[in-house]
Amino acid sequence: MIQVIDFHKTYRETVAVRGLSFEVPAGAILGLVGANGAGKTTTLRSLAGIIPPTQGRLLVAGHDVVKEPLAAKAQLAYVPDDPKLFDELTVWEHLEFIASAYRVANFQPLADELLVQMELTEKRDALAQGLSRGMRQKVAIACAYLHQPRAILLDEPMTGLDPHGIRTFKASVAERAKLGAAVVLSSHLLSMVEDLCTHLLILARGQSLFCGTLAEARSRFPQMSGEASLEEIFFHATAG
Amino acid sequence: MHPALSLLLKLRGRARWRRMIAGMKTVKGAMLVIVTGLFFGCMILPNLLLPIASSFSEKGRDLNAEMVKTAHDRVLAYAPLVLLAFSLAAIGTSMGEAAIYFSPAEVDFLFAAPFSRRELLLFKLRQSVRNALFAGTLFAVVTARFSASLLNAWLACVLTLLFMNALTLALTLLGQLITERAYSQSRRMILIAAVILIGLGLWQALLAFEGRGPLPVAKAFAESPAGRVLLAPFTVFPRIMVAESLAGAAPWAAIAAAMIVGLFALAISLDVNYLETAQHVSQRVYERLQRRRAGGGAISAVTIRGATRLRLPRLPWLWGVGPNLWRQELLLLRRSQGLMLIAVLMLVVGGFLAFNLREAAAKSEYLVPGLILGGLAYQSLLASMQLPTGFRGDLDRLDWLKSLPLRGPAIVCGQISGAAVLLSLFQALILIAAWAFFRRGHEVFVAGLVFLLPINWLIFGVENLVFLLFPYRQAATTAGDFQFVGKFLLISMLKAGLSCLGLTVAAAGGILYLIVPSLWFPLTGSLLLLLAIDGAVLYAASLAFERFDVSLHTPA
Numbered sequence: 001m002i003q004v005i006d007f008h009k010t011y012r013e014t015v016a017v018r019g020l021s022f023e024v025p026a027g028a029i030l031g032l033v034g035a036n037g038a039g040k041t042t043t044l045r046s047l048a049g050i051i052p053p054t055q056g057r058l059l060v061a062g063h064d065v066v067k068e069p070l071a072a073k074a075q076l077a078y079v080p081d082d083p084k085l086f087d088e089l090t091v092w093e094h095l096e097f098i099a100s101a102y103r104v105a106n107f108q109p110l111a112d113e114l115l116v117q118m119e120l121t122e123k124r125d126a127l128a129q130g131l132s133r134g135m136r137q138k139v140a141i142a143c144a145y146l147h148q149p150r151a152i153l154l155d156e157p158m159t160g161l162d163p164h165g166i167r168t169f170k171a172s173v174a175e176r177a178k179l180g181a182a183v184v185l186s187s188h189l190l191s192m193v194e195d196l197c198t199h200l201l202i203l204a205r206g207q208s209l210f211c212g213t214l215a216e217a218r219s220r221f222p223q224m225s226g227e228a229s230l231e232e233i234f235f236h237a238t239a240g
Numbered sequence: 241m242h243p244a245l246s247l248l249l250k251l252r253g254r255a256r257w258r259r260m261i262a263g264m265k266t267v268k269g270a271m272l273v274i275v276t277g278l279f280f281g282c283m284i285l286p287n288l289l290l291p292i293a294s295s296f297s298e299k300g301r302d303l304n305a306e307m308v309k310t311a312h313d314r315v316l317a318y319a320p321l322v323l324l325a326f327s328l329a330a331i332g333t334s335m336g337e338a339a340i341y342f343s344p345a346e347v348d349f350l351f352a353a354p355f356s357r358r359e360l361l362l363f364k365l366r367q368s369v370r371n372a373l374f375a376g377t378l379f380a381v382v383t384a385r386f387s388a389s390l391l392n393a394w395l396a397c398v399l400t401l402l403f404m405n406a407l408t409l410a411l412t413l414l415g416q417l418i419t420e421r422a423y424s425q426s427r428r429m430i431l432i433a434a435v436i437l438i439g440l441g442l443w444q445a446l447l448a449f450e451g452r453g454p455l456p457v458a459k460a461f462a463e464s465p466a467g468r469v470l471l472a473p474f475t476v477f478p479r480i481m482v483a484e485s486l487a488g489a490a491p492w493a494a495i496a497a498a499m500i501v502g503l504f505a506l507a508i509s510l511d512v513n514y515l516e517t518a519q520h521v522s523q524r525v526y527e528r529l530q531r532r533r534a535g536g537g538a539i540s541a542v543t544i545r546g547a548t549r550l551r552l553p554r555l556p557w558l559w560g561v562g563p564n565l566w567r568q569e570l571l572l573l574r575r576s577q578g579l580m581l582i583a584v585l586m587l588v589v590g591g592f593l594a595f596n597l598r599e600a601a602a603k604s605e606y607l608v609p610g611l612i613l614g615g616l617a618y619q620s621l622l623a624s625m626q627l628p629t630g631f632r633g634d635l636d637r638l639d640w641l642k643s644l645p646l647r648g649p650a651i652v653c654g655q656i657s658g659a660a661v662l663l664s665l666f667q668a669l670i671l672i673a674a675w676a677f678f679r680r681g682h683e684v685f686v687a688g689l690v691f692l693l694p695i696n697w698l699i700f701g702v703e704n705l706v707f708l709l710f711p712y713r714q715a716a717t718t719a720g721d722f723q724f725v726g727k728f729l730l731i732s733m734l735k736a737g738l739s740c741l742g743l744t745v746a747a748a749g750g751i752l753y754l755i756v757p758s759l760w761f762p763l764t765g766s767l768l769l770l771l772a773i774d775g776a777v778l779y780a781a782s783l784a785f786e787r788f789d790v791s792l793h794t795p796a
Contacts, residue, residue: 048352051516074354084344084526086248088255097251100244101353127255143349 001026001182002047002151007056009042009206016042017206020056024182024199026150029173031197032186033234038203040186041081044153047184048078060151074102077149081156081186083140085128091115091139092124095146102147114142117168133160141169145176152176154185158192170196194230202237209237242355245363249370272727279729284381311386312482317459319481320474323400327407327474328434340364340412340518347522351515358508360515365409365504372401387481392489396481399496403477406503413510437466473499560650561657564641568658572629583619583666590615590670609684612674616667616688620699621739625732629659630704631785635711639790648782656704656781660696667692687763694770695743701777702738706731708784713795742777746770 002024009017017039024030032040045051047058049065049072058065063072085094092111099107115121118138123131131139137160144152154173158166173196177183187193193200200217202209210217217233228236263269294300342350342364350360376398380390387393461467462475476496483489552570555562590612627633634641634655641651668689675685710731749766756762 049515050347050351050519070354070356073352076352078352080348084348086252086255086343086345086349088259089251093251093255097244097248097349098353100247101242101349101355103244140348 001028001061002030002184003057003059004043004047005057005059007043007046007058008054009039009046009051010054015206017046020203020206020208022201022208022211024151024184026180026182027177028199029177029183029185029197030199030201031193031230032184032201032203033188033190033193033230034203035238037205039206040203041155042206043203044078044155044184044186047151048076048153049073050078074147075149076151076153077144077147078153079137079140079144079155079157081159083136085131085136085139087129088127090125090127091120091131091142094128094139094143098143098146104147107146111142111146114145117172118142119165119168134162134165137161138165141172145172148179150181152181152183154183156187157185158187158189166192190229190231190234200230202234204238241362241366242359244353245350245355245359249363249366272730275729280378284378287382287385290385308386315386315478315481316475317462319478320462320471323404323474323477324470326404327411340409340514340521342518342522344522344526347519351519357515361508365508368405368409369402372398372405376401383481388483388485388489391486392483393481395489395493396477399480399493399500400477402500403473403496403503406500406507410503410507410510413507413514434470437470440464440466560646561653564644564646564651564654565657565661568629568633568654569662571633572627572658572662586615586619587670605681606684608674608678609681609688612671613684613688616670616692617695619667620663620696621736623659623663624699624703624735627659630655630700630707631711632703632707635713635794638788638794642785642788642790648786649778652704652782652785653778656697656701656778660693660700664693664696667696683759690763690767691770694767694774697774698742698770698777699739701774701781702735702742705777705781705784706735706738708781708788710734711788711793711795742770742773746773 004020004022007017007020008015020039020043022030032043034040042051046053047060047065049069052066060072061075063075065072086097089097092115095107095111095114098104099111104110112121115124118141120135120138120142123135128136128139137157141154141157144154152173158169161169170192173183173185177198185193185197194214197214199211199213201211210220212220214230214233217230217237218228221228221233221236260273264273290304294304342360350363355363377394379397379401380394383397384390384393387396462471476492476499479492480489480496483492552566552573555566557563558565631638641655644651671685671688671692675682712727712731746766746769749764749769750762752762752765753759
């Protein structure tokens with residue numbers, strides 16, 4: 001569903017990502033982990049078609065993000081790390097706009113369902129500028145789910161969410177994957193990644209240190225015991 | 241355009257009205273809208289009424305005709321030059337990037353959505369056209385008295401704004417089309433070519449100068465071969481404004497419209513991948529806005545590379561004032577770089593003026609010191625509005641300030657003194673330099689040095705007191721915040737009124753001159769009165785700080 005082949009991204013002299021390749025099949029949840037500046041957000045932004053790659057191919061549902069941006073974007077949803085909403089629009093108007101952008105016919109029942117799921121029903125007609133950080137995050141997630149995307153890109157999606165919100169969010173991601181969506185989730189919360197993700201990609205200085213399932217990670221690093229946590233694997237992989 | 245983008249424009253337009261109407265439902269909001277309306281009314285009405293008033297007598301009509309003729313001459317001579325200068329500034333600086341500015345919400349929602357780059361550009365263009373129509377209408381009402389009809393003025397203003405927008409957009413995207421490196425080179429080449437042409441034109445203009453004033457120079461420049469080449473596209477717009485009838489303006493308007501359509505068509509046909517640049521531009525503009533919302537004015541929001549590394553040794557405790565005073569001064573040095581740039585420019589201009597005032601200074605002992613003190617007073621007022629200082633600069637950290645183990649007056653004193661001390665030091669240097677240069681009017685210079693700090697302290701004290709009583713953000717919350725102008729005006733008037741009241745009371749110390757006819761006796765009286773008023777402001781601001789409820793009074 002999502003394919004990244006020999007992806008490079010350079011900003012003037014700075015190499016943000018170097019020769020990254022990975023694949024996320026339908027129904028899989030890939031946890032993207034790495035230190036600050038490892039290239040996680042750059043990878044997600046490039047996959048979302050916001051910034052062009054310097055080299056390499058990025059495919060979403062078989063569509064090249066650079067050559068067929070509209071077809072690729074129609075299949076994906078992207079939630080940035082600090083989503084900026086349109087301050088002057090209400091929560092419902094955001095959903096209305098997204099439905100129009102992604103041509104979702106008869107969106108109201110699904111939008112209502114999402115508002116209930118994200119506990120936003122009472123905020124339906126509230127202006128975005130009056131929402132808390134967590135609420136804004138929930139609105140962005142609801143907008144992302146509205147057009148039933150086949151690829152979902154989430155950059156630090158749990159910042160600002162309350163415990164109930166985190167649980168709901170995790171359940172919703174698992175549900176989307178079960179329905180066949182490919183999910184890429186970038187996070188520093190390793191325990192959450194371990195709970196939720198089926199696959200793992202460890203990035204360091206723009207390069208892939210490991211890509212595969214958690215079980216594969218444990219066997220890849222023979223020094224680790226069979227019960228090693230993701231945290232232990234991460235620190236072992238990124239040491240030095 | 242994509243229907244979703246049209247819907248977004250519609251929703252946002254509706255949201256603006258909704259916000260304005262919601263704001264008018266409260267007495268305070270309605271009053272602020274009235275004040276805003278009055279402000280714009282005061283700007284517009286004189287321009288509408290003056291031609292009518294002058295039409296009642298022959299003398300008035302003649303006077304008005306003469307004024308309009310003079311204005312036409314100036315518009316034809318200067319307007320193309322101003323437009324050229326603006327275009328060059330747009331190419332040479334980051335101003336041109338504004339043409340592809342998308343708000344952070346637009347970047348997050350639209351860039352990842354299935355819209356083509358052309359659709360997004362069309363969306364941007366529609367916004368530009370709408371803004372040009374609004375701003376152009378406003379300008380047209382102000383300039384209509386210099387035009388044959390309101391429609392002429394409206395056409396001239398709207399088409400000028402649209403052309404400038406189309407030009408910067410096309411140039412920015414053309415630059416993008418070539419690789420970044422080549423872009424810098426091509427931009428440099430365009431600038432060098434323009435500078436050479438301007439230099440040639442100016443040389444010819446200066447040869448024709450012979451001390452006749454700026455208007456002949458502008459005309460000579462426009463008539464030089466280089467001027468003709470550079471100004472050709474810009475001469476069209478003033479001709480619409482000064483045409484004697486609508487029919488006379490029509491051919492020029494048609495040429496202008498053709499240029500605009502051509503530039504917009506060029507911009508869209510290029511289909512440049514501007515999304516990455518637009519994202520960087522958006523981030524920069526957003527950060528600048530955040531800095532403004534954090535308390536600084538538009539000038540201070542400008543940053544200079546490297547200035548954020550400025551250091552300052554820590555100050556002593558000073559009864560609890562020291563820590564906050566140190567923090568304020570350090571932040572001021574690091575945050576208000578744009579203002580520092582303006583200060584340096586003011587120094588250069590001041591030096592130039594001082595050099596030219598030497599002869600006048602020889603005739604009158606108090607002329608130059610008086611002018612300098614007046615300039616410094618204006619600088620203090622400007623700084624109190626522009627500097628991201630005191631409680632305005634710490635609006636989002638007031639809860640933290642309140643949690644400090646310091647007494648209220650110590651915190652307030654530190655907050656006020658930061659800017660007051662720094663500005664007074666800077667102004668004292670100017671005064672001493674001017675004193676050393678002119679060597680006359682000693683009493684005025686000494687009095688100026690003595691009064692600098694207490695007066696600046698009063699201005700910044702009142703600023704902080706009024707802010708704690710009526711907290712507000714320096715930049716409008718959203719585009720639909722129509723009450724913002726009214727709020728800003730009322731608060732500015734209150735601050736100016738309180739500062740003037742304090743200074744007038746202090747000046748009353750001059751009455752002592754009647755008792756003892758010596759200059760120093762009333763000055764000492766005024767100084768003591770001023771210090772007492774400063775103390776009263778500190779007390780009032782401390783009370784206001786203690787009563788400030790962060791959860792209730794922090795504006796959105």
